[in-house]
Amino acid sequence: MEYTRQLLEECGLGAERLAMYEIPASEAPKWVAAVNEMTEKAKALGPNPVNPRWGLEAVVPEKLELAVQR
């Protein structure tokens, strides 16, 4: 989790876009609070700076070859 936040920070997206909450199944209000908190945070941070039209699919030469063979 911390490592993933570090990776996001390194590539300029910002670590604060990712968080982990531990919420027991019986604690609905905590879940609501967490969702609201994350929503506020996301609104404050603004939209994803990466063009959303641009997909993130990996180009994997090995697998492409296999796909072509089939």
Added chain:
Amino acid sequence: MIIAERKPFAEIKTAVAPFEKILIAGCGTCVAVCLAGGEKEVGLLASQLKLAFGQEGKHPKIGEITVERQCDREFIQPLSDTVADYDAVISTACGAGVQFLAELPEMKPVFPALNTTFIGVNEEAGYYTERCRACHQCYLGVTGGICPQTMCPKGLLNGPCGGNIQGKCEVNPEKACAWCEIYAKLEREGRLGQIEPILPLHPYGRSVTPGTVIHPAYKRRYSVHE
């Protein structure tokens, strides 16, 4: 195995920024075990580069491929064809793998993604420590399986320096003195006498780089005569 750490992201990004088509070549052996350059880490680096370049409005083509070992020609040979579609290659192998890859004919500019650190062991998940300096002359049989070249920061071959404090190293007081450990181990095993003879000066002459080893069975093939 070879232990390596990933370079800071900014350094890798700056190196490949001028290129439009980048192939990230992973290595599935040592650096995969130490979570620095295997298939998973190749995927992570590819995603990071796409996200980082995407924010600048750049969308380079980033390919991923991981071979069994980059220090073995039979595994990297097929990459000669793969790189035809790319302008640059990032290798997540150790320094040996990066160089072997860069030697391939038709290879594009190769950039390392890792800093190779040492020959070491997997203490626990994500925790690696150095054990061997590849010094060309192994005395582990004499020193009770504890390497004075590696485990002693001063690399002393014939007993401790005068600086150890109650069995702790003066260079790093959190660590045990290698020679105190060697003494204790040999004492336990009843073979203290074997460290009495003075070991000869270490054959540093043989450590001149680049080193070469030819297996005795292959001497004729490579025209090496005794």
